[in-house]
Amino acid sequence: MISNPVNSTVPIAAEVFKKAETYDEKKLFGVTTLDVVRAKAVYAKINVPVVGGHAGITILSLFSQAMPKSNALSDEDIKALTKQTQDGGTEVVEAKAEKGSATLSMA
Incomplete structure (x- = not known):
């Protein structure tokens, strides 16, 4: 996923993955x-x-x-x-x- 502004959307993506119980901090980066x-x-x-x-x-x-x-x-x-x-x-x-x-x- 490419998004802009990266400094706002990466934390949003993290919360979505956490809610889906698929969050892995080593696999999400901006x-x-x-x-x-x-x-x-x-x-x-x-x-x-x-x-x-x-x-x-x-x-x-x-x-x-x-x-x-x-x-x-x-x-x-x-x-x-x-x-x-x-x-x-x-x-x-x-x-x-x-x-x-x-x-x-x-x-």
Whole structure:
């Protein structure tokens, strides 16, 4: 199940599974797929996993887990690319003249 906002819907899913007596904390997690896609746009040919929350500094790009490994990026590059990924949603909201969410298209 992919849902947005992940920080709200994962706890809801947990409660549904608990009620059905099928909850397993080791099998339920939130994946910020939107942030992974944004990261791919920023990092181009490097696949960088993204974990954490779904807003600002809670979004963490895991360059140590990047595939293929890229030793060409400096610490400054990594810091700048991480910030660009963290600010992706804000950029969309600003582009929409702050008249909506960071969602470009709704399911």
